Amino acid sequence: MTVETPSPTNTPERAAVAAGAQEWLETLQSWVRIPSVSADPDHHADVAASARFLAGELRAKGFPEVKVLDEGPWLPAVLAHWPSGDPAAVRVVVYGHHDVQPADGVERWTHPPFEPRIIDGILHGRGASDDKGNIAMHLLGLSAHLSATGRTAPAVDLTMLVEGEEESGSPHILELLQAYRSELDADLVVVSDTGIFGPETPSVCIGMRGLVAGEIHVHGPDIDLHSGSFGGAVPNPIAELSRILAALHDDDRHVAVTGFYDDVVDPTEAERAATAALPFDERAWISGPAASRVPAGEAGWTTLERVGARPTAEINGIWGGYTGPGNKTIVPTDAYAKLTFRLVGRQDPATIQKLVTDFVQATARPGVEVEIHWEGSGVAPLYVDTTHPATTATRRALGLAFDTDEVLMTREGGSGPEAELAGVIGAPLVFLGVMTDADQIHAPNESASVPLLLKGCEAVAHLWRELAELGRAGLE
Numbered sequence: 001m002t003v004e005t006p007s008p009t010n011t012p013e014r015a016a017v018a019a020g021a022q023e024w025l026e027t028l029q030s031w032v033r034i035p036s037v038s039a040d041p042d043h044h045a046d047v048a049a050s051a052r053f054l055a056g057e058l059r060a061k062g063f064p065e066v067k068v069l070d071e072g073p074w075l076p077a078v079l080a081h082w083p084s085g086d087p088a089a090v091r092v093v094v095y096g097h098h099d100v101q102p103a104d105g106v107e108r109w110t111h112p113p114f115e116p117r118i119i120d121g122i123l124h125g126r127g128a129s130d131d132k133g134n135i136a137m138h139l140l141g142l143s144a145h146l147s148a149t150g151r152t153a154p155a156v157d158l159t160m161l162v163e164g165e166e167e168s169g170s171p172h173i174l175e176l177l178q179a180y181r182s183e184l185d186a187d188l189v190v191v192s193d194t195g196i197f198g199p200e201t202p203s204v205c206i207g208m209r210g211l212v213a214g215e216i217h218v219h220g221p222d223i224d225l226h227s228g229s230f231g232g233a234v235p236n237p238i239a240e241l242s243r244i245l246a247a248l249h250d251d252d253r254h255v256a257v258t259g260f261y262d263d264v265v266d267p268t269e270a271e272r273a274a275t276a277a278l279p280f281d282e283r284a285w286i287s288g289p290a291a292s293r294v295p296a297g298e299a300g301w302t303t304l305e306r307v308g309a310r311p312t313a314e315i316n317g318i319w320g321g322y323t324g325p326g327n328k329t330i331v332p333t334d335a336y337a338k339l340t341f342r343l344v345g346r347q348d349p350a351t352i353q354k355l356v357t358d359f360v361q362a363t364a365r366p367g368v369e370v371e372i373h374w375e376g377s378g379v380a381p382l383y384v385d386t387t388h389p390a391t392t393a394t395r396r397a398l399g400l401a402f403d404t405d406e407v408l409m410t411r412e413g414g415s416g417p418e419a420e421l422a423g424v425i426g427a428p429l430v431f432l433g434v435m436t437d438a439d440q441i442h443a444p445n446e447s448a449s450v451p452l453l454l455k456g457c458e459a460v461a462h463l464w465r466e467l468a469e470l471g472r473a474g475l476e
């Protein structure tokens with residue numbers, strides 16, 4: 001797991017990042033102030049404003065070609081190019097997103113979500129980390145690269161693609177990529193929307209899980225019935241739904257859907273050993289970011305494996321019948337649940353949707369109508385080639401920024417459009433992001449560590465130099 005890095009301490013990249021930090025932090029805070037919540041139509045004008053803000057910053061940085069992509073079914077995205085001037089240069093597409101998760105439950109925010117401020121080296125605000133902070137790293141990182149190398153254009157052909165609806169599941173990413181495919185020729189895709197293992201333990205992500213999401217609807221009687229006159233004599237849709245949901249896992253918490261594990265690829269013994277060697281404090285994780293009492297998951301696997309290397313079935317919400325004050329003695333008409341499945345290995349979203357649909361129909365008992373509606377076509381899992389020179393270069397770049405030659409490789413439990421990106425662009429993919437569990441992304445009180453963001457900026461600057469040194473031939 002060790003990569004060779006020269007002793008860094010005071011590189012010109014670090015000095016340039018330090019010199020630009022103050023102004024950059026003000027820019028990032030201005031960006032966080034724009035509530036670009038893609039899930040909420042009331043905020044779609046803000047998503048557009050956020051795209052224009054980023055486009056303006058990229059132009060100010062020197063990108064000669066910058067456009068806001070706002071003619072299509074997607075929410076505004078930003079596409080920018082800065083050629084290196086060398087026709088043989090490595091071509092890189094950087095991907096991330098400028099939309100943010102909703103900030104609902106404002107009363108649970110210690111600091112208002114869209115009034116960013118820095119307290120004790122922590123930038124508070126929705127998007128501070130996911131993903132404005134991690135995309136903004138490319139602004140200062142690029143300046144640092146130019147100033148450290150004395151260049152007037154980047155040493156790699158740089159394309160930035162920053163979409164505006166990732167937090168809504170990137171519903172149009174395939175169309176967007178296809179519409180602008182001719183401008184996305186690349187030797188490498190760099191995704192900046194992930195994290196590191198911990199503040200003292202930099203790592204690169206080497207895998208993201210796939211995802212399918214659906215909703216089950218169980219319909220019983222056509223009208224709410226008196227539970228005294230009819231209850232016990234007709235099927236109750238909530239009881240039937242509960243039975244189906246309970247059948248999703250066996251007593252060992254394996255997913256019980258027939259065929260579910262057929263295309264799972266188990267981690268190798270070497271990977272299991274490497275995962276077991278990570279400095280992971282399970283107790284601190286459970287009581288800290290996991291905010292739970294005990295670890296619980298599929299038997300035979302560790303907590304880190306459960307959130308990175310194993311597929312899951314999760315029940316996200318359940319409703320139906322009467323939930324108001326007091327009692328209402330009814331047999332209700334309908335029951336609903338929302339489900340998501342995280343996928344790994346070669347699990348195919350369409351196949352999983354079919355297997356789950358079949359399982360639900362086979363488990364349902366006669367007397368109720370059961371429908372399952374899938375949200376879009378889902379996303380496939382993605383794995384990084386850990387032996388690819390670009391992966392090594394990314395680890396070296398992070399190692400330089402963190403003053404260490406120990407840059408780990410970890411899997412993330414989350415999902416994004418990376419498989420589509422790598423597939424459409426047809427290039428290998430690496431992850432460069434510095435989020436940590438402390439950032440509380442998607443939750444109230446999102447924040448980002450300023451020192452970590454600045455290390456991320458520095459890593460960006462190192463990466464462009466490293467890739468230019470490798471050259472296109474070195475990436476094959």
Ligand SMILES: [Zn+2]
Pocket residue numbers: 097130131166193
């Ligand atoms: Zn994100």
